[in-house]
Amino acid sequence: MTTIVFGTQESNSLSLAHKIPTAVTLNTTDTLKLTFQVVDESSVQGVQPHQTFLRFYDATTSEEGIQPIRVTPGGKAKFELVMAKPPPIFPPTVQGIPLQVTLYLGKPEFTPVALDLFDLYVPPSLPPSVHPDEATFHPLPEIKHTYAPDHRSPHKFVSGVFSGLVLAPWALLLGLVRILSLPTTSFSDDVYSGLEFHHA
Numbered sequence: 001m002t003t004i005v006f007g008t009q010e011s012n013s014l015s016l017a018h019k020i021p022t023a024v025t026l027n028t029t030d031t032l033k034l035t036f037q038v039v040d041e042s043s044v045q046g047v048q049p050h051q052t053f054l055r056f057y058d059a060t061t062s063e064e065g066i067q068p069i070r071v072t073p074g075g076k077a078k079f080e081l082v083m084a085k086p087p088p089i090f091p092p093t094v095q096g097i098p099l100q101v102t103l104y105l106g107k108p109e110f111t112p113v114a115l116d117l118f119d120l121y122v123p124p125s126l127p128p129s130v131h132p133d134e135a136t137f138h139p140l141p142e143i144k145h146t147y148a149p150d151h152r153s154p155h156k157f158v159s160g161v162f163s164g165l166v167l168a169p170w171a172l173l174l175g176l177v178r179i180l181s182l183p184t185t186s187f188s189d190d191v192y193s194g195l196e197f198h199h200a
Contacts, residue, residue: 023098023119026083032120038075038105046075051106054079056091056099056120063091083122095124 026032034054038047048071056065067089071077081087093099098119105113153159 019116020118023121024101025121026081026123028083028123030083032081032083033078034080035076035078036103037077038071046073047107047110048073048075049105049107049110051104052077053104055102055104056089057102058091058093058097058099060094060097061092065089065091086122086125090125093122093125096121 024032038049038052039045040047052069052071054067054069056067058064065087067079067087069077069079091099098121101117101120103113103115103117105115
């Protein structure tokens with residue numbers, strides 16, 4: 001590894017052994033520039049890590065932002081943080097709470113490295129806007145079903161009376177049909193059978 005140099009208005013060197021004791025403070029008009037080169041100590045040749053990213057971490061809220069960094073085949077990289085337009089990955093910030101800035105390097109044939117660089121104070125972020133449908137994502141109250149009581153059966157006597165009233169017309173109808181269906185004798189036959197004719 002080699003020296004990491006950062007700067008806002010002036011350049012400052014960082015030690016890889018420990019993070020700098022003085023925190024970096026940025027205003028809305030400041031820009032943080034971070035440049036570094038990764039080299040193999042044995043060959044003193046530039047090495048391109050497989051993964052390189054900065055982590056901005058708020059220890060009080062556990063919010064974090066991960067910013068990937070592009071490294072050239074020669075191991076050189078640079079990153080700019082423009083406070084007038086922070087990157088989307090930047091975590092929400094609170095007044096007076098620093099962000100811990102850590103550089104992570106990884107390559108299969110080398111031991112991964114995590115370098116605690118410095119604490120960073122930035123202006124507080126605006127509270128997140130409320131989505132118009134945000135209330136629909138809240139848990140709804142439990143649905144409680146109300147069942148009607150079982151219907152009570154009427155008294156057997158009342159039920160029998162009404163059943164009789166319903167069946168009475170049918171019984172009368174069946175009786176009339178039976179009477180009308182009986183065989184009948186012609187009146188004229190009865191009259192003529194009782195008469196005797198005599199000749200003078």
